[in-house]
Amino acid sequence: MARPRRASSNLGGDPRGDTSAPAWATMERTQPAQSSSGGKDLPQHSKRRKARSALHKWKQISFRHTWLTPLVLMVAILAAYLVNPGEQNPFHKAIFLSYNLGPDYPGGPDMYGKGYADWVFVGFYTIVLTFTREFIMQRLLRPMAIKCGIRKRGKQSRFMEQMYTAMYFAFLGPFGLYVMKQGSLWYFNTTAMFEGFPHRKHEGAFKAYYLIQASYWAQQAIVLVLQQEKPRKDFKELVLHHIVTLALIGLSYRFHFAKMGIAVYITHDISDFFLATSKTLNYLDSFIVGPYYLTFMGVWIYLRHYINLRILWATLTEFATVGPYELNWETQQYKCWISQIITFGLLACLQAVNLFWLYLILRIAKNYVFSDSQGPQDERSEDEEEDEEIERAQRNEDLKLNGNKPALQLNGVPVEGEAKPEGVRERRRKA
Known part of the structure; x- marks a missing residue:
């Protein structure tokens, strides 16, 4: 007997993971109500013109086009x-890599040191990635979602988020492998992570990849902190994952463990690509979602668990036996017992979050395989239930702003007041 088509998606659930951070373009936010009060003797359009300040107009524009503010900031920095x-x-430090030390040998690649200016670079490219994320989502992915037949606003948001994530890691994943291939770290060589410590300088491609990835995760964290929508059901795990990730990025770069960091980056980049594309196929009800989901599970288990458990094991063994093992602030020698405990603790915490998500991934797979024997039933995913809650909350908010009356909407934006034909004047009654 053929598998009955589900009402929501082929998997009957949305795989959880670290690709679920929203964007401003996908947040359901309510615009401030327009003021309709004023003197009776003034024309309606005149009152509105005086009430709107330049700041209010900018808020309205940036609300509709969330990519505009980061674009203005980016253009201003480039112009300066x-x-x-x-x-x-x-502003050179914001746009280009700093601390060029030249090649180690004639004809070799330029090597770059580290310093506080690197965080200026991270800040600028956080703005750049914010612009690219919002612009691509609004101008490319939302029309694509509508063209693919995705009607619900919540499902469109999920589709846009996952498609952008897949596009980003489709570039950064291979770039990370290229960077790893250039040195002794290939292929996840744990011994090379500690040989020659401290690693105080890196090639330009290595440093650029590391800092751009830091910008990406910083941008994700900012959106999570400033988000204005109802938190999703795995919000706590997502926040914990981002906190641990940012701590690993900052500490590994500052204390010269970037070779460990780049290996962890790559395992997450590639698995995130398969996670995002698996979710996207699920939203599209693709016929290959089942086999692809199985492929995604294999990639996830291999990279996020097998490879990362190898790195964890190396932290317990090779960390202390390969290279120097002492604390010396003058020589920037930080590979010691304190850093070993901190490194292992953060990586173990990251592994725990990934194991929790693996449990949810396997549960979805089990439900998908054994759902036929249960007969027809409501197979709505948790995300769709969340979408309905968000839409209900949005409608309630609109009703509050309009005095518990249904909101008149123009292009999806609530508009207050009653529309009156032009040229028709209200006849006043004589006392």
Whole structure:
């Protein structure tokens, strides 16, 4: 007997993971109500013109086009640099890598050191990634979702988030493998993570990849902190994952454990690509979602658990036996018992979150395989239930703003007041 088509999606649930961070473009936010009060002697359009300030107009525009504010900031920084281009310009640190030390040998690649200016670079590219994320979602992915027949706003948001994630890691995943291939770290060589410690300088591609990834996760964290929508059901795990990830990024870069960090980056990049594409196929009710989900599970288990458990084991063994093992602030030698405990603790915490998500992934697979024997039933995913809650909350908010009356909407935006034909004047009654 053929499998009955589910009402929501082929998997009957949405795989959880660290690709679920929302964007401003996908948040259900309510615009501030327009003021309709004013003197009776003034025309309606005149009252509105005086009431709207430049700031209010900008809020309205940026609300509709969430990519506009980061674009303005990005253009302003680039323009400030172009006024006086060169290393003497303070904005040079934001756009280009800092601390060029030159090659280690004639004809070799330029090596780069580390410093506080690197965080300026991270800050600028956080703005860049915010712009690209919001612009691609609004201008490319939302029309694509509608064209693919996705009607519910919540499901469109999920589709947009996962498609952007897949696009991002489709580039950064291979780039990370390329960076790893250039040195002794290939292929997840744990011994190379500790040989020659401390690793105080890296090639330009290595440093650029590391800092751009830091910008990506910083941008994700900012959206989580500032989000204005109802938190999703795995919100706590997602926040914990981002806290641990940012701690690992910052500490590994500052204390010269970046070779460990890049291996962890790559395992998450590639598995996130398969996670995001698996979710996307699920939203599209693709006929290959079952086999692809099985492939995704294999990639997830291999990279996030097998490889990362190898790194955890190396932290317990090779960390102390390969290379120097002492604390010396003058020589920036930080590979010691304190850093070993901190590194193992953070990686173990990250592994615990991934194991929790693996449990949910396996549960979805079990429900998918054995759902036929249970007969027809309501197979709505948890995300769709969350979407309905968000839509109900949005409608209730609109009713409050409109005095518990149904909101008149123009292009999806609530509009207050009653529309009146032009040229028709209200006849006043004589006393």
